[in-house]
Amino acid sequence: MGNEIGKYIIIIGSIIVIIGIMVYFFHDKLGWIGKLPGDIRIEKENFRFYFPITTMILASIVLTLFFRFLKKFF
Template identity: 35%
Template structure:
């Protein structure tokens, strides 16, 4: 069984890599952005889906070590 510190470091590395990737890409294509006058509405639908998939994979991998 993996130790908790190793799991936390792995999750941290994954989030760090994802953060660097998003900084390099900039805005994720597919996110919804409306600008009209002084009003701006931003809904990161694609970003939410990507984060959900990554978290699902991580949690699935972690559940196999129990």
């Protein structure tokens, strides 16, 4: 059981490192994230509310497909 947990921790850590590298080097190309149509943004003088519903739906779809791919091959 410990062997399986270690394998999953390594996979998750590798994914986090890859995402970090992508954000570090391509941050200027990722400006559209959080600004998709359907993201709710309310800005007033002393108040800001931001709810990225479309971005989260897109992220959920991408992560679901990614984890199904991993599950199929591991």
